[in-house]
Amino acid sequence: MRKVLVTGSAGFIGFHLSKLLLAEGFQVIGYDAMTDYYDVRLKERRHQQLLQNQNFSCTIGMLEEFDKLKSLCDAEKPDVIVHLAAQAGVRYSLENPRAYIESNVVGTFNVMECARELGVDHLLMASTSSVYGANEDMPYSELHKVDAQMTIYAATKKANEAMAHSYAHLWDLPTTMFRFFTVYGPWGRPDMALFKFTKGIIEDTPIDIYNNGDMFRDFTYVEDLVKGIRLLVDAAPVRPETAADIPEGDSLSPVAPYRVVNIGNSDKVRLMDFVEAIETELGKPAIRNYMEMQAGDVPATWADATLLQTLTGYKPQTDVREGVKKFVAWYKDYYNV
Numbered sequence: 332m333r334k335v336l337v338t339g340s341a342g343f344i345g346f347h348l349s350k351l352l353l354a355e356g357f358q359v360i361g362y363d364a365m366t367d368y369y370d371v372r373l374k375e376r377r378h379q380q381l382l383q384n385q386n387f388s389c390t391i392g393m394l395e396e397f398d399k400l401k402s403l404c405d406a407e408k409p410d411v412i413v414h415l416a417a418q419a420g421v422r423y424s425l426e427n428p429r430a431y432i433e434s435n436v437v438g439t440f441n442v443m444e445c446a447r448e449l450g451v452d453h454l455l456m457a458s459t460s461s462v463y464g465a466n467e468d469m470p471y472s473e474l475h476k477v478d479a480q481m482t483i484y485a486a487t488k489k490a491n492e493a494m495a496h497s498y499a500h501l502w503d504l505p506t507t508m509f510r511f512f513t514v515y516g517p518w519g520r521p522d523m524a525l526f527k528f529t530k531g532i533i534e535d536t537p538i539d540i541y542n543n544g545d546m547f548r549d550f551t552y553v554e555d556l557v558k559g560i561r562l563l564v565d566a567a568p569v570r571p572e573t574a575a576d577i578p579e580g581d582s583l584s585p586v587a588p589y590r591v592v593n594i595g596n597s598d599k600v601r602l603m604d605f606v607e608a609i610e611t612e613l614g615k616p617a618i619r620n621y622m623e624m625q626a627g628d629v630p631a632t633w634a635d636a637t638l639l640q641t642l643t644g645y646k647p648q649t650d651v652r653e654g655v656k657k658f659v660a661w662y663k664d665y666y667n668v
């Protein structure tokens with residue numbers, strides 16, 4: 332049975348990915364610190380669900396606790412590592428930048444050290460669409476230059492990409508970096524728009540709509556996203572013999588078994604259409620509090636997901652209305668409202 336170490340297994344995406352891997356017969360070793368960035372009970376409930384499967388086990392620990400992480404790796408010897416644990420969130424990185432350096436830079440380095448010492452078949456790690464920063468050329472392609480990050484969150488993720496490339500090159504460590512685009516769905520994060528909007532509408536409190544609603548996002552349904560991750564597990568990059576061997580449109584490095592892959596819906600949705608989808612689902616209008624653009628935020632994101640499709644044959648497709656409906660049903664059930 333193949334073993335996968337999933338860091339951030341109690342997190343939103345880590346939970347959904349672990350569930351999918353378990354359903355496919357993988358053994359999943361979870362690692363998560365249950366940080367209090369948002370409601371820890373939600374994380375505990377996710378882990379409790381996973382623990383119902385005997386092929387799931389978990390260790391509570393910080394990425395920064397290298398000895399703990401290393402002992403777990405030495406004991407379990409996973410074949411694959413999917414590294415999702417991080418200090419997430421664009422906005423919070425203006426308030427507490429240090430948390431990002433510690434979790435995302437030091438923490439990710441520790442994961443890379445474990446992967447190198449184990450010689451895993453494939454290391455896959457989460458980056459973000461935020462690394463495209465101020466780029467205006469859309470849809471965002473993995474082949475675009477990304478040098479204009481706008482927040483320390485994005486900067487730490489860009490740093491992770493550079494760190495991972497160097498390890499892939501030096502140690503022949505097959506590495507895939509994902510750039511995720513606004514992931515949403517059941518068990519979602521309380522700091523993200525869908526959760527806040529749903530809560531606000533239900534509780535009759537105003538919802539903050541930034542840039543007066545003139546925003547676009549490529550919303551990616553979480554089950555589509557984890558399916559993409561799952562398929563990429565089997566698509567480990569191979570170092571090309573020469574740069575001429577790299578297929579057109581592939582972000583494969585000329586000097587390392589390393590590539591970056593966007594996982595997005597390839598659909599640019601207006602923020603106000605998203606709000607209306609939630610209002611329709613709840614049968615109630617929002618109290619809208621129009622605001623200016625937030626520092627560090629970008630007006631639009633839009634993924635070119637051709638490479639994902641070329642590598643896996645898969646294209647995320649869930650329509651935002653369908654995804655919102657599933658989230659609202661989960662929210663009402665979970666909070667009993």
Ligand SMILES: NC(=O)c1ccc[n+]([C@@H]2O[C@H](COP(=O)([O-])OP(=O)(O)OC[C@H]3O[C@@H](n4cnc5c(N)ncnc54)[C@H](O)[C@@H]3O)[C@@H](O)[C@H]2O)c1
Nearest residue numbers: 339341342343344364365366393394416417434457511514
């Ligand atoms: N959700 C999105 O829209 C989105 C978009 C782009 C990128 N990402 C990236 O995807 C990954 C997963 O995001 P998510 O939405 O599931 O976030 P999440 O916050 O729900 O999950 C992250 C998990 O990591 C854990 N964690 C945080 N810091 C840690 C540390 N130092 N040591 C150990 N555990 C730690 C947290 O307890 C949490 O359970 C992150 O790397 C995030 O940056 C997410």
